[in-house]
Amino acid sequence: MDFGFTQDDEEFRAEARSWLAAHATPHVGRRDWERTLGKAGWIGLGWPEAGYGNRTATLTQQVAWAEEYARSPAPPRSGHIGENLLAPTLVAHGTQEQKARFLPPVAAGEELWCQGYSEPGAGSDLAGVRTAAVRDGGQYRITGQKIWTSLAREADWCFVLARTDPDSRRHHGLSFLLVPMDQPGRVEVRPIRQLTGTSDFNEVLFDGARARPEHVVGGEGQGWRVAMSLLGFERGVSTLAQQIGFTEELGRVVRTAVDTGAVRDPVLRRRLVRQWAELRTMRWHALRTLGGCAEPGAPSVAKLLWAHWHQRLGELAVQLRGAQAAVGPADWSASAPYELDAAQHLFLFSRADTIYGGSDQIQRGIVAERVLGLPREPKGAG
Incomplete structure (x- = not known):
């Protein structure tokens, strides 16, 4: 494939540049900015179809938007995990009900996400995950710890890779769960101070946090397949x-x-x-x-x-x-x-x-x- 920019792409780039020049400022609140992007349809350009409040764009137009955004004074994105990681994963593996529930708030900039993969002792080796999700009546009860979690303090939801089969090992018996962060006493976020003096990453501790069975993506025990698919979008x-x-x-x-x-x-x-x-x-x-x-x-x-x-x-x-x-x-x-x-x-x-x-x-x-x-x-x- 010859990856080049057409006249239509350059017109799209000009539209993006003009819109960013009119609206972008480094001092706007990041959640307010996500809502501004969502209202204008700029979230979800790479999704395969519209209908969730987003506009769609070709691959070259997505590149043009990403480049113009990076050149603008707009603040760093708070919604990119939901837009670029969770959304494509739901499109590929989610049920119609999951897509209808979660994609519109992402496209509108109303719900922010973080990623619950890495753990102490299981950073890049995701197959070593020990966070457990136990079926308890009509819900899952999640216990464990995640680390290096970006945007955990701002996020409304976290997609969590957890072990739902206590007798399983390695990549077997894992599930991909969608977990609400607003669970006082059950979800705790601890900022990690870095060499730079800032805290871009966090620890997230789950102490009996709840997740609903209908919020398991891809089916119970299929978490490894879903998690690897998500990494392909990263x-x-x-x-x-x-x-x-x-x-x-x-x-x-x-x-x-x-x-x-x-x-x-x-x-x-x-x-x-x-x-x-x-x-x-x-x-x-x-x-x-x-x-x-x-x-x-x-x-x-x-x-x-x-x-x-x-x-x-x-x-x-x-x-x-x-x-x-x-x-x-x-x-x-x-x-x-x-x-x-x-x-x-x-x-x-x-x-x-x-x-x-x-x-x-x-x-x-x-x-x-x-x-x-x-x-x-x-x-x-x-």
Whole structure:
């Protein structure tokens, strides 16, 4: 497939750019902003059909929207987990009743979602999930802990991978449940403070939290199949929007190199050129993948590429600043959250790039086994 933008795509891009210019502001409340997007039909462009309050768009138009959004002053999305992960999963595996119940509020920006996958001791290895969901009369009772949960403090719902067969092992006996977060005393959210001083991730503890049987997606015991299907939706058009952000970060690093005179160093200049060339290559790879030319394991290859690229950019950003990069604000105190400048935040946050979203070890295992046909790694090895 030749992934190019047509005249219709460029007209769609112009419409998106004009709308964002008229409505986007970085200071709007994120929940209010989701409702604004929903009212204009901008949520759910990639869904296969309209009818839930969304408009639909071709793949190239979805790319155009994602890129224009990334260039705009609009705030980070709070609804992307419901829109880009849950919704396609419900379209593929949900009942008509589940779609009718959950898709319209997502499209309207009225209900926000978080993802209950990773656990302490079962991060990238989802088959090791220990959170239990026990049938108790007309409901499931959920007990366990999830970790690294983005948007848990804002979310109204969480899709939870839990073990519904207590005698099962590994990927057998798991179910995919839709769980309301507003259950005082049964669902507790604890923010996790990171190196950056912020708390983008959370722990979520379930202590007898309730879920309804009609909110099991794909059927009881089919959670592994549904969960793996969802992960297939995780990387796609959003990868190209992510690269717009990378381009802006690279631009700031280049400006620092020029302002400090570091660009005159041939070694540093070569590193900057390499970062630019690799980012262009990643964009072509992403477009080729979306265009239907993806080999098995392409998402894992993309994750390995961008995670290490981003970490090297963070290292370069602080190296260009020298000792000044280690200096914080004058009024910093150990008892108060500290403020970081853009280069410091980039360096510290990117340390996690090779861990979250599937660690390097997991991604390399996928490439080795599914692409190269190498023997599976023995469980417990390494």
